[in-house]
Structure formats: structure tokens, C-alpha cells
Amino acid sequence: MARYLFIIFASVFFCVDPAYAQTTPEEYRAREIGAQLRCVVCQNQSIEESDAQLAEDMRLVVREQVEAGASNEAVIAYMRNNYGDYVLLKPPVQANTYVLWFLPFALALFGLLWFGLRSKRKSQFVETQAALSAEDQAILDDLMREDT
């Protein structure tokens, strides 16, 4: 009995996704490319994830070009040429995206600098407060004695 159950479960396991079992190197590469390309009508899905018809057509174009032997870079460059930078899910580092890429680091650096300067100034303030002249110390001592 246990053996039959094992066979049934094992066969289910092997049947889950025949598409994966048959993944050719070309198909693997097409998926890799597709995952980097934005479905231009859904705006936040890759063409591999999207069910939109245009995404389906773009997937076909990617597969056609991969079959024809185009490199990953060549297919992505082709799509970028047609649809612009927008089709790339990961924005390229170039003049008009420097703000996007580097502003967070610049802000973090600025924040740290500001914090550093501020705490330095505060500690200087405390030091000057602590250094009372002998005269002032005498007055202060008098006042303290009067109180008690």
C-alpha cells in the first residue's frame, strides 16, 4: 500500500510543471531577458509576469530573437530602442538618473555630517559651561552656602 502511495505522490511531483521539465537553454534565457523588461501597459510587471496581450507579443519577439541567436544584451537593446528606457525594469545609471541613484547616498551623508557637526558643537558648549573661573566658583559657593 505504502509503495503505491509513494508512486502516486512521486508521479504528481514530476507532473507539476512539465514546462519546467522541458526548459531548454533558449527558453531559460528568454525568461531571464523577459524578467528584466517591463510590460509597458501594466507599468509595474515584467513581461514574463504579465497576462497582458502586448506582454505576450513581446515575449514572442524575445523568444524569436533568442532562437535566432541574439545575445541577452542585444534583445534588451532592441526593446530599449523601440520602447525607450521605460521598458527596463532596472533604471540604467546615466545623466538623467544620477539623482535617482545617488540622492539617497548624498542625503545619508549629509545627515551624518549634520549630526556629527551638531553633537560636536553641543559637547563644546558643555565644556565652556563646565569651565568656571575661580571668581565665579567662589560666588557660586557663597550662594550655595546661603541657601542651606
Added chain:
Amino acid sequence: MNLRGLIPLAGFFVLVGFLAFSLTRDPSILPSELIDKPFPEFELANLAETDTLDASLLEGKVSLVNVFGSWCVACTVEHPQLMALKDETDLQLVGVDWRDTRENANRWLVRHGNPYDVVVFDPHSKLIVPLGITGAPETFVVDRSGQIRYKHIGVITPEIWDDTLRPLVESLQAVQ
């Protein structure tokens, strides 16, 4: 008065400024990468299935290439404008019938009228992806040498024709 407390408020307003600017921009309108580039090469049958068409059909004439489909609701809104253009101008009107069946497209053109001099039948987006199209209707203005000069996304309203497309088309037609 200590103005340093206002720094966060100023930062807030800068942020609001950027956000307000972004709200005025339509994210579905992508800039066309194809302006001033040659019309992409293609080889597709015409709608009547009597002929094979390629990019050479755009040579020598100023053309309006209009992407449509019988499934496209906005295209029916645009259609009367194209019918008017057919009578008013000597432009070459090229239709690209996208993701359609011949049967539906023919029925649609009989029902609404056929403004096109020639219709490219593209059921599998063979020309659509090279053109960088995201939806119908979209219209390209192509000059005599086969270069794309302008892309309009959405319906061609009478205002858009009068203010933008007509001046461009006339200036292109003036160049021999």
C-alpha cells in the same frame, strides 16, 4: 525669530512641488524613441490578403500611419476625423490593423467607412513591437523619405489635427 525651525517645512514644500508636477504628467504617455528614425522594416499582408506590404510603401509620399483594431473603442471615436482627412487632404492614410481578425476588421470598415488607402494586417504584433506601440489608436506622421516625424498617442481630435498635425503635415508636403 528663529527661522531654523522652518527648514523641515521648506523641505516639505519642495517635496509637494515635485509631487504636484508629477501629477500633471500622464504616466501612460511614453516618449517615442522613433522620432526622426526610419520606419521599421516589416513584411506583412494587406487586409484583403491580395498583396504583401513592406516599408517601401511609405516612400515618396507623406503618410499618416494609424494603428487601429475593430476591438478598439477609442478608434470609433477617432474614425470620423480620419474619414474627413481622406476627403480633405492628399495624404496617404495607412492603417495598421492590430490583433484583429480579417472578418471583424472588414465588417468594422464597412460599418464605419474605410478611410485608408492601404491597410496592413498585423494580428501578431509583428510591426507593433518595433513601433513601440502600447495601445490603439496611435498615429505616426511619416515623411517622404520614410522617416517618422511625429507620434500621436490617442484619438486625433479636430483640435489636435488643426493645431499640431496639419501644420506638420503641410510643412512636410511643402518639401519636395
